[in-house]
Amino acid sequence: QKEVEQDPGPLSVPEGAIVSLNCTYSNSAFQYFMWYRQYSRKGPELLMYTYSSGNKEDGRFTAQVDKSSKYISLFIRDSQPSDSATYLCAMSKAAGNKLTFGGGTRVLVKP
């Protein structure tokens, strides 16, 4: 079993809908949680960075961390075709430590 599980998708939504992504993990030592967006043939782009449990909002993006359930989520409001990409969750035990990635979820936002 992988340390971080993420549904590969594809997740197809109409433009303007809310995109809901999530990851589950098994190692309770993870403290730092990140969401990255990766377009084809590009490097990952940092979207959200959170520490421990709680919610964080940045524009159209909301990240949630529930450490008791070992579950993290990313919500994208008012989705646009340009949001079509692969979304990777990542986590680490301490700031600066190596990241453990989920497998990525491919998202398609249809006009």
Add this chain to the structure above:
Amino acid sequence: GAVVSQHPSRVICKSGTSVKIECRSLDFQATTMFWYRQFPKQSLMLMATSNEGSKATYEQGVEKDKFLINHASLTLSTLTVTSAHPEDSSFYICSARPTGANQPQHFGDGTRLSIL
């Protein structure tokens, strides 16, 4: 802010050639840089962690003599794939973590390496 530049973006070369890839943090200093490899439709696989001024730490199964890493300054790390063969063809991505507490990794745009 937090821009990481990776060069070259694409390399095509013959088997047996050594290839050097550069990773630069343009607007911040990075004590630690990381090198990843990504196969099609798969997630990133960490190859090594590079700390400025010291030897890199390689992940299990990654050949140190095959993938030479140098991190000579706080803004530059290089990965050299020595005597590359077709099985080394892949997408190589670097990341850099700004110096300071609680900073996340920022990624370059990757280098697509094709060995003929």
